[in-house]
Amino acid sequence: MKRLQLGDISITSLIERDGPWRRPEDFFLGYDSAAQAGNVAALAPEVFDVASGKMVITYQTFVVRTPHHVMLVDTCTGEDKGYGPPMDFPKQPWADAFAAEGLRPEDVDYVFCTHLHIDHTGWNTKLVDGRWVPTFPNAKYVFHKGEYAAWEALAKQGVERPGGAGGVWKMNCEPIVAAGQALLVDEDFCLDDGVSLILTPGHSPCHVCVKLQSRGQTAIIAGDLVHHQLQCTDPSLSTIFCWDAEAARASRRRVFEEIADTPTLMLPIHFPSPTAGRLKRAGAGYDWLFLRD
Ligand SMILES: [Zn+2]
Numbered sequence: 001m002k003r004l005q006l007g008d009i010s011i012t013s014l015i016e017r018d019g020p021w022r023r024p025e026d027f028f029l030g031y032d033s034a035a036q037a038g039n040v041a042a043l044a045p046e047v048f049d050v051a052s053g054k055m056v057i058t059y060q061t062f063v064v065r066t067p068h069h070v071m072l073v074d075t076c077t078g079e080d081k082g083y084g085p086p087m088d089f090p091k092q093p094w095a096d097a098f099a100a101e102g103l104r105p106e107d108v109d110y111v112f113c114t115h116l117h118i119d120h121t122g123w124n125t126k127l128v129d130g131r132w133v134p135t136f137p138n139a140k141y142v143f144h145k146g147e148y149a150a151w152e153a154l155a156k157q158g159v160e161r162p163g164g165a166g167g168v169w170k171m172n173c174e175p176i177v178a179a180g181q182a183l184l185v186d187e188d189f190c191l192d193d194g195v196s197l198i199l200t201p202g203h204s205p206c207h208v209c210v211k212l213q214s215r216g217q218t219a220i221i222a223g224d225l226v227h228h229q230l231q232c233t234d235p236s237l238s239t240i241f242c243w244d245a246e247a248a249r250a251s252r253r254r255v256f257e258e259i260a261d262t263p264t265l266m267l268p269i270h271f272p273s274p275t276a277g278r279l280k281r282a283g284a285g286y287d288w289l290f291l292r293d
Contacts, residue, residue, distance in 0.1 A: 001013040001060075001267075001273045001274055001275040001276065002273075002274065004219070004265075004267075004276055004291075006212055006213075006214050006215075006217045006218075006219050006265070007194075007213075007214025007215030007216070007217045008066065008067050008194075008214045008215060009064060009065065009066050009067075009194060009212050009214045009219075010064070010065045011062055011063070011064050011065075011212070011219065011221075011267070011276075012062070012063050012101065013060045013061065013062055013063070013097075013273075013275060014060060014061040014062075014063060014076075014094050014097035014098055014101070015058060015059070015060045015093060015094070015097060016059040016060060016061070016076035016077060016089050016093055016094040017058070017059040017076075017077075017089045017093070018056075018058045018059075018272060019049075019056060019057075020049035020052050020054035020055070020056055020057075021054055021055055021056065021057035022054055022055055022057065023052075023053050023054050023055070024036065024040070024055055024228070024230055026240075027055065027227075027228075027239055027240060028230070028231075028237045028238070028239055028240075029237075029238050029239065029240060029242070029245055031237070036230065036234070039230055039233040039234060040230070042233070043229050043230070044229060044288065044290055046272050046273065046274070046290070047228060047229045047271065047272060048229075055227075055228050055230070056272045057227065057228070057270045057272075058269075058270055058271065058272040058273070058275070059076050059077065059089065059119055059269075059270070060074075060076065060269060060270075060275075061073065061074055061075050061076055061094070061123065062074065062221055062267060062269075063101055063103070064195075064210075064212065064221075066191075066192055066194060066195065066214075067192075068109075068192055069109040069110055069191070069192065070103065070107050070108050070109050070110075071108070071109065071110040071111070071112060071195070072108055072110070072111045072112070072123075072136075072139075073111075073112045073113075073114065073210050073221050073223075073269075074112070074113060074114055074119075074120040074121075074221075074223060074269050075111060075113070075120065075121055075122050075123035075124050075135075075172075076089070076094055076119060076120070076122050076123055077089050077118060077119050077122035078091070078121075078122025078123040078124070078125070078126075078135075078172070079091035079095075079122070079123070079126065079127075080126070080127040081122060081166075081171060081172075083118070083166060087118060087119070094123065105135055105136045105137060106136070106137055106138050107138075108136040108138065108139045109138065109139055109140070110139055110140055110141075110142060110191065111124060111136060111139050111140075111141045111142065112141075112142045112210050112221075113141070113142070113143055113147075114207060114208055114209065114210065114221070114222075114223025114224065114269070115144075115147055115203065115204035115206075115207040115208070115223060115224060116143065116147055116148065116151045116164065116168065116169065116172070116173055116204065117163035117164055117168070117204060117224070117241070118163060118164065118165070118166065118168045119163075120223065120224070120269070121168060121172035121173060122172060123135055124141060124172045124173065124175075124176055125171060125172055125175050125176065131175075132170075132171050132172075132175040133175060133179065134175065134176055134179050134181050139181060140181060140182075140183050141176045141181055141182050141183065142183045142185055142189065143173065143176075143182055143183070143184055143185070144184075144185060144186070144187065144197070144199070144206040144207075144208050145184035145185060145186060145206075146205060146206035147204060147205055147206035147207070147208075148173065148177075148182075148184055150204075150205035150206065151164055151168070151169040151173065151205075152169060152173075152174070154169070155167075155169040155170055155174075161243070162240060162241045163204065163241045163243075164204075185197070187199035187206075187208060193213075194212060194213045194214050195210065195211070195212060195213075196210075196211045196213075197209070197210060197211065198210075198211055198220065198255065200223075200225050200251035200252075200254075200255060201243075201244070201247050201248075201251060202238070202242060202243065202244050202245070202246070202247035202248025202249065202250065202251045202252070203223075203224045203225065203238075203239070203241070203242050203243060203248045203251075204224070204243050205243055207223060207224065207225065207251070208223070209221060209222050209223055209225055209255065210223075217263070217265075218263070218264045218265070219264065219265040219266070219267060219276070220255070220259065220264060220265070220266050220267070221267045221269070222255070222266050222267060222268040222269070223268070223269055224241075224268075224269060224270065225248075225251060225252055225255060225268065226252060226266075226268045227239060227268065227270045228270070228271075229271070229288045231252065232256070232279060232285060232286045232287070232288040233282075233285045233286070233287075233288075234284075234285050235249060235252045235253050235256055235285055235286070236249050256279055256286055259278075259279055260279040260280060260281045260286055261279075261280055261281055262278075263278070264278070265277065265278060265291065266278065266279065274290045274291055274292060275290075276290070276291045277289050277290040277291050278291070
């Protein structure tokens, strides 16, 4: 994604992994290939690999610089976690992109996690002498308290759920709280007037989007409210990784309805470059217009 300027706020992206990933029929619940064929044909060329029939899915972190703070939003899968394929992404692309931004770990003031899945919390921690410790020593990490509590409860019961399996809470979240660097917040949390949260439950128990506002401009970092452009065309599509598919649909429709046909930009974590775009009402769904210049 090209660097985006939103008033006094700049946004850029650190990519961990990019490229064709899954077929829609393997990802969306109740997916009807025949009924969706026309929607697939109308997708932006960046988001679908026709040769393999797979959706292009990017794993990335957004770096947000406000006049006062350096923030990261969502932290991919990270390093040394021991995940098996296909989640064993190499660490270097993300680490190189972070350094190329001129950043050192101590420069990060806030880390926001839209939700606590495997691919949104990874770089939260690093392994030092066999212990997981915060990667960013001066950062406060913002987790929704309901999201944290839900995953904590499951982890303590030994229950695994899609997206949160494999010790994700234990490696990526609990050590942040133990180190005293977590802010367990409600959805009314805000920072510097320009950074706030929108509660969008469904994909996870208390998923939040991060709303950025500066000088009359607005952008919403959408996390996993939407994974792919097909869900703009048909917002009823929820995924096999959703906690509550019906709630995910309702959250998607609510946010889409609010920002469609307005200048508000949306940045879904898994959309490939150019990543940012706008929604325009079209029939029962929405057209997705990538920000191109
Ligand atoms: Zn995700």
